[in-house]
Each structure stands twice: as structure tokens, then as C-alpha cells.
Amino acid sequence: MPDIELYGHPDSGHACKVALALGLAGLAHRTYRVDIWAAPATRPPAFLAANPAAEVPVLLIDGIAHVQSGAILLEIAGRFACLGGESVSGMRRARELVIWEANRIGMCLPQLKEARRPGGDDFAPEVLDWLRMRFAADARRFDMLLGSAAFLHGSKPGVGDCAVWGYAQWLEEAGVAPTPRMGAWIDRMRGLDAMRVPEAFFPPH
Numbered sequence: 046m047p048d049i050e051l052y053g054h055p056d057s058g059h060a061c062k063v064a065l066a067l068g069l070a071g072l073a074h075r076t077y078r079v080d081i082w083a084a085p086a087t088r089p090p091a092f093l094a095a096n097p098a099a100e101v102p103v104l105l106i107d108g109i110a111h112v113q114s115g116a117i118l119l120e121i122a123g124r125f126a127c128l129g130g131e132s133v134s135g136m137r138r139a140r141e142l143v144i145w146e147a148n149r150i151g152m153c154l155p156q157l158k159e160a161r162r163p164g165g166d167d168f169a170p171e172v173l174d175w176l177r178m179r180f181a182a183d184a185r186r187f188d189m190l191l192g193s194a195a196f197l198h199g200s201k202p203g204v205g206d207c208a209v210w211g212y213a214q215w216l217e218e219a220g221v222a223p224t225p226r227m228g229a230w231i232d233r234m235r236g237l238d239a240m241r242v243p244e245a246f247f248p249p250h
């Protein structure tokens with residue numbers, strides 16, 4: 046069995062994506078909560094050594110550090126032949142979904158959420174309008190990608206579902222609403238045995 050360690054924080058949708066994937070895949074691991082609101086230099090030395098950029102998530106597999114949530118999801122799927130990585134076509138789907146999410150949903154929802162956080166970054170109203178317009182287009186594309194399937198990977202969730210879940214779990218906090226199809230997918234995701242609230246993915250030590 047590989048030795049797997051995950052650094053993250055409950056406020057990081059990027060870290061939640063990876064925690065959910067590990068849970069769905071049944072991969073035993075240890076998690077470490079890193080205070081992403083504290084000054085980067087104060088974060089644990091082992092974490093800073095693993096990722097000098099001081100960002101979560103960081104996944105260590107047998108001591109080798111992996112960064113960037115999308116790349117980590119694809120590493121999990123490919124290396125452990127799970128969550129889409131069981132087949133060539135499943136892996137192709139995983140790449141398409143993970144890269145789409147990073148370019149689109151992963152660009153606008155974190156900013157919309159941050160704009161509403163008490164004490165969060167200030168955004169000009171025009172910027173927020175533009176982000177909401179992008180989300181509306183993303184939601185339409187999500188509906189197309191999901192089609193009539195239960196999950197983005199078909200009858201079972203894969204890493205593409207984990208990628209979108211990272212921030213789709215916080216639509217209300219971001220001040221946007223899901224389409225009916227996306228809302229039904231969110232309910233199915235919340236019902237998964239491996240699903241946890243962010244605090245449970247990254248409990249305080």
C-alpha cells in the first residue's frame with residue numbers, strides 16, 4: 046500500500062476535491078490541516094518543503110509531492126486505475142473534465158465566494174457581473190456534459206465530478222443558483238458514502 050498524506054484546509058475547494066477523490070477511491074491516507082489564512086512563512090516546515098508556493102492541496106505519495114488539484118486528481122485516477130482511470134476512454138473523459146473545470150468553474154466560483162466572505166477581497170461590480178455571466182455559461186455547459194447521466198463520468202462519480210464538486214458545493218455562498226440538472230447532481234454528490242463536510246475532510250489537530 047502506498048503511503049499517502051494530504052495537506053489541505055476546509056475553506057479550500059481545491060483541497061476538498063482531492064480529499065473526496067481519496068475517499069471515493071478508498072485510498073487510506075493521513076490529512077494535515079494547514080492554516081491558509083496565516084502568513085505563508087508560518088506554515089509547517091514539512092508543508093513548505095513539499096510546496097514552496099505554500100498552497101494547498103499538496104498530496105505526498107510515498108514522500109513525493111504532487112501539487113495543483115487537477116494534476117493531483119489525474120495522478121490518482123491514472124496511478125490507481127480508479128475514478129475514470131480504469132480505461133483509456135475514462136481517462137480521456139477525466140482529462141477533459143478536469144481541465145474544463147480548472148479553466149471555467151474553478152476560475153469564477155472561488156472568486157464569487159471570496160467576494161462575499163466577510164473581510165474578503167474587494168471586486169468591482171463589473172468584475173462580479175462578468176464572473177456571474179461566466180458561471181451562467183459554465184452551468185449551461187455542465188448540463189450538456191452531464192446529459193442524462195447520474196454523474197459526469199456516467200453511473201459512478203469520477204475525478205471530473207470531484208473537480209467540479211470542489212466549488213460547486215458552495216453555490217449559495219458564491220451567490221449563484223444551480224440549474225435544475227446541476228442541483229440534482231449536487232444532491233447525488235451529497236448522498237455519496239464518501240462525502241464529508243469540509244471540516245470533516247480536514248479536522249483540526
Ligand SMILES: N[C@@H](CCC(=O)N[C@@H](CS)C(=O)NCC(=O)O)C(=O)O
Nearest residue numbers: 057058059081100101102113114115
Ligand atoms: N491552482 C491551484 C490553486 C490552489 C490554491 O489557490 N490554494 C489556496 C486555497 S484554495 C491556498 O493555498 N491559498 C493560500 C495561499 O496562497 O497562501 C490548485 O488547483 O491546486
